[in-house]
Each structure stands twice: as structure tokens, then as C-alpha cells.
Amino acid sequence: MRYVILRDDDTNALTPPECLERLYRPFLDAELPVNLATIPCVTSHAKRPDGELEGFLWAANMLGADCYPVSAGSVLANYLRANPGYHVAQHGLHHKPFEFDCGNRAEVAERLETGRHVLEQAGFSNSETFVAPHDRFSRASYREVARRFRVISTGWFELRRLPPAWWPRYVWAKAKGRAHWRVNGTLLLSHPGCLLSYMRPYDPMLETIKAQIQQRKLTVLVTHWWEYFRGGKADNAFIAVLHSLAVYLHQQTDLKVISFSELARENLPLN
Ligand SMILES: [Zn+2]
Numbered sequence: 001m002r003y004v005i006l007r008d009d010d011t012n013a014l015t016p017p018e019c020l021e022r023l024y025r026p027f028l029d030a031e032l033p034v035n036l037a038t039i040p041c042v043t044s045h046a047k048r049p050d051g052e053l054e055g056f057l058w059a060a061n062m063l064g065a066d067c068y069p070v071s072a073g074s075v076l077a078n079y080l081r082a083n084p085g086y087h088v089a090q091h092g093l094h095h096k097p098f099e100f101d102c103g104n105r106a107e108v109a110e111r112l113e114t115g116r117h118v119l120e121q122a123g124f125s126n127s128e129t130f131v132a133p134h135d136r137f138s139r140a141s142y143r144e145v146a147r148r149f150r151v152i153s154t155g156w157f158e159l160r161r162l163p164p165a166w167w168p169r170y171v172w173a174k175a176k177g178r179a180h181w182r183v184n185g186t187l188l189l190s191h192p193g194c195l196l197s198y199m200r201p202y203d204p205m206l207e208t209i210k211a212q213i214q215q216r217k218l219t220v221l222v223t224h225w226w227e228y229f230r231g232g233k234a235d236n237a238f239i240a241v242l243h244s245l246a247v248y249l250h251q252q253t254d255l256k257v258i259s260f261s262e263l264a265r266e267n268l269p270l271n
Pocket of ligand 1: 009010091133
């Protein structure tokens with residue numbers, strides 16, 4: 001059996017639930033879990049590292065505030081809670097570019113706790129997984145996140161950013177060619193880049209994903225809901241690729257789509 005985890009990043013208080021519904025209805029109907037890396041309290045100034053405003057700031061829903069917390073009773077929270085196929089992971093706090101590329105443990109801890117509190121207040125209390133904005137972690141962040149979460153999902157690992165106490169484990173995993181590893185009970189998962197992205201050609205996308213899934217026991221597939229609705233307009237060709245993936249994943253008897261929590265709970269093989 002091979003395992004696939006689907007991770008969609010950047011859901012936030014401004015995200016129209018209709019966008020998620022359009023993308024993920026085929027997954028939910030087929031009982032394929034969808035992990036939403038959710039920004040607890042998005043800043044309206046969220047910028048990419050190149051200085052451009054982030055595409056997940058849905059302009060039509062912005063009301064001039066500095067921050068927008070996910071809140072209990074909002075249409076988004078109600079929609080997510082009504083569909084148990086969604087699993088909420090914590091994605092930073094405000095999604096400032098380098099908020100977890102910070103060497104101050106107290107600051108990092110405060111951001112983690114504030115984010116957790118916002119999600120709990122909104123009704124999402126069992127998040128066991130953390131995703132850092134732009135995959136940027138400092139050593140202090142890795143330490144503080146590992147104290148609070150069972151799973152860290154990121155793009156790649158760099159020795160110099162890891163706590164030195166973790167180095168032997170990481171070096172061993174790397175020498176063995178392992179994409180995923182664990183330290184003190186925390187699972188550290190990498191992913192093979194954003195294969196589901198509008199910046200890649202659509203025609204070979206599904207075949208590329210199929211080939212990647214065959215290369216390891218567990219593959220984390222990352223995408224971003226707002227990439228399918230750039231400028232407020234649905235990219236039907238891109239959405240069709242995502243839906244063809246749902247059909248493929250549903251039909252394969254030797255593939256199982258799981259949530260991050262299931263991975264942590266069931267102690268499934270990582271590599
Ligand atoms: Zn993000």
C-alpha cells in the first residue's frame with residue numbers, strides 16, 4: 001500500500017467556501033480527506049518574499065482591517081465543520097513571510113499559541129500538524145513546533161536550520177535517501193515541490209504526479225486553492241486536472257489517501 005496526503009495551503013478568513021467546494025467536492029464525495037493548512041489570523045499585508053501581495057487575500061472579502069481571524073460561526077467555519085473530510089492544520093499565524101524564520105523562542109512560542117487559540121475558538125481544536133509560511137523555519141521554530149505538534153510538513157530540510165540535537169537523525173535519513181523522518185515522536189515530512197500549480201504545464205501534470213507517487217511509500221501533494229481562481233476567475237482547465245486526480249486516487253486499490261492525523265495516529269510507514 002502507498003499513501004497520499006493532499007495538502008491545500010492558505011485557507012483563511014477571506015477564503016470563499018464556494019472555492020473550496022468547487023475544488024474538493026469530488027474528493028469529499030469519494031471520502032478522500034483534504035488537509036487545509038489554514039492561516040489562523042491572516043494579515044491584510046501578507047506579501048510574498050518578492051514583495052507582491054499574496055494571491056490568497058481575496059479582495060472582495062476585505063473590509064479594511066489589518067487582520068482577519070478565522071471565527072466561530074463564520075460561513076467558512078460552518079462550511080468546514082459541516083464537511084468532516086476537511087482536516088485543519090495550522091499554517092503560521094498571520095502569514096508574514098518570515099514569521100517562523102525567527103530566532104527568538106519566546107516570540108515563536110507566542111505566535112504558535114496565539115494561532116492555536118484562534119483556531120480553537122473557531123472550533124478547530126485538534127490540529128496536530130504545522131505548516132510554516134513559505135516553509136521557512138528557524139532552529140527555535142523547529143524546537144517550539146515539535147513541542148506542540150505531532151507532524152511538521154514542509155518542502156525540504158536544511159541542516160543549518162535544524163536543532164543540532166536533530167542532526168544525527170537527519171543525516172541518517174538523508175544518507176538513506178528518505179523523504180520523511182522522525183525525531184522524539186514528531187514526524188518530519190517533505191514534499192516533492194508544488195506539482196499542482198498553475199505555473200506548470202497542465203497536460204502532463206497528472207502523469208507527473210502518478211510517477212511521483214510511485215517513488216515512495218508516502219507522498220505529500222501540495223496545492224493552493226487561490227491558484228485555481230486567479231483574479232477571481234475560475235481556471236477550469238486547472239480545476240479539471242485536480243478533479244482527474246480525485247478520480248485516479250479513488251480508483252487505485254493500492255493507494256490510500258489519508259489525513260496527517262491518521263498518519264500520526266496509525267503509526268503508518270513513512271518511507
Ligand atoms: Zn502559505
